Amino acid sequence: MAAAHPNRQVRCAGVALGAQGDNTIMTLQTGRYLINCYRDAKSGAKLPEGVAYLNNFASLRGRRAAARTLDDIVRFDVLLETYDIVCANLVVAVGERYEKLVAGGANPEVAYEECGAAAGRE
Numbered sequence: 001m002a003a004a005h006p007n008r009q010v011r012c013a014g015v016a017l018g019a020q021g022d023n024t025i026m027t028l029q030t031g032r033y034l035i036n037c038y039r040d041a042k043s044g045a046k047l048p049e050g051v052a053y054l055n056n057f058a059s060l061r062g063r064r065a066a067a068r069t070l071d072d073i074v075r076f077d078v079l080l081e082t083y084d085i086v087c088a089n090l091v092v093a094v095g096e097r098y099e100k101l102v103a104g105g106a107n108p109e110v111a112y113e114e115c116g117a118a119a120g121r122e
Contacts, residue, residue: 027116028112028113028116031094031112031115031116032112032116034051034091034094034095035091035094035095035098035112035115037051037054037091038054038057038091038092038094038095039095039099041054041055041057042057042095053083053084053087053088054088054091054092056084056088057088057091057092060084060085060088060089061088061089061092062089063085064085065078065081065082065085066078066081067082094115097114097115098111098112098115101114101115
């Protein structure tokens with residue numbers, strides 16, 4: 001049946017590849033946004049609600065979640081705190097990597113791409 005519909009397969013493959021490219025672009029743009037949010041938070045700017053966890057990045061750095069029992073891990077406040085801790089630590093690590101690359105003479109655009117690749121491996 002596959003041989004009977006080669007054009008359909010090509011169209012489906014094209015759509016899949018197009019979607020993958022869109023996802024890559026969106027991921028890179030999100031990474032740039034988060035790095036810039038980290039840099040803004042570091043300079044004292046108040047960030048919007050969606051990234052407000054970065055307003056407290058210094059206190060979240062290296063911190064562990066408060067969950068100590070099985071009952072704790074289903075509490076919304078503990079889940080929210082855990083999300084903030086994990087996200088802040090990842091964004092700060094990538095933001096610091098970006099700043100280190102740029103300080104070492106890397107082109108900012110190249111540094112963004114390098115950090116995006118690094119974040120995908122973490």
